[in-house]
Amino acid sequence: GQQVMQIPQYQHVQEGEDFTTYCNSSTTLSNIQWYKQRPGGHPVFLIQLVKSGEVKKQKRLTFQFGEAKKNSSLHITATQTTDVGTYFCAGSGTSYGKLTFGQGTILTVHP
């Protein structure tokens, strides 16, 4: 079945440093989504990428979808303490609408 791998599992940064998490799928994806889960909370949708090579930005967050549509990345510039949480990628392959989540990257930001 479809597998989505995400690295790193943990990332500790000082406030102001950049952060990147990477997502790789075992199969070609029709789209990829990114979610953020705050400690004790539930996953909240951030963005969706659909096109090969697509790049989207949300303020300090930059999302990329690979040319082969099998990998993606999320980059945060100049992290803030409000960025703390777990970032998940979730891929949808040939199964209509079925989302498979990566393991997530837990980000801690030290002030």
Added chain:
Amino acid sequence: DARVTQTPRHKVTEMGQEVTMRCQPILGHNTVFWYRQTMMQGLELLAYFRNRAPLDDSGMPKDRFSAEMPDATLATLKIQPSEPRDSAVYFCASGPGSLGEKLFFGSGTQLSVL
């Protein structure tokens, strides 16, 4: 704000007991997902419904778990009998039913089986 409602928020039970978790998807959404979250396994898809019909429950242990949608406003996940290894946070999520839809998650049910 429209939101996915899950009950109960917390459940502590003893091994062998039946557990029922409920989810009210956002009105108008026609897809419902059940995910289980643990530190070791992350977010695992248990079951997936579209227009109340189960499309995929391959991630669900069939011998003890069952998922249903008796109507469009209610999804249930039952565990019978429960076991300590079932302890986890169970999330329900709903979506509008289009390809590449974003999911709206409920606040989850924190289950502890003693």
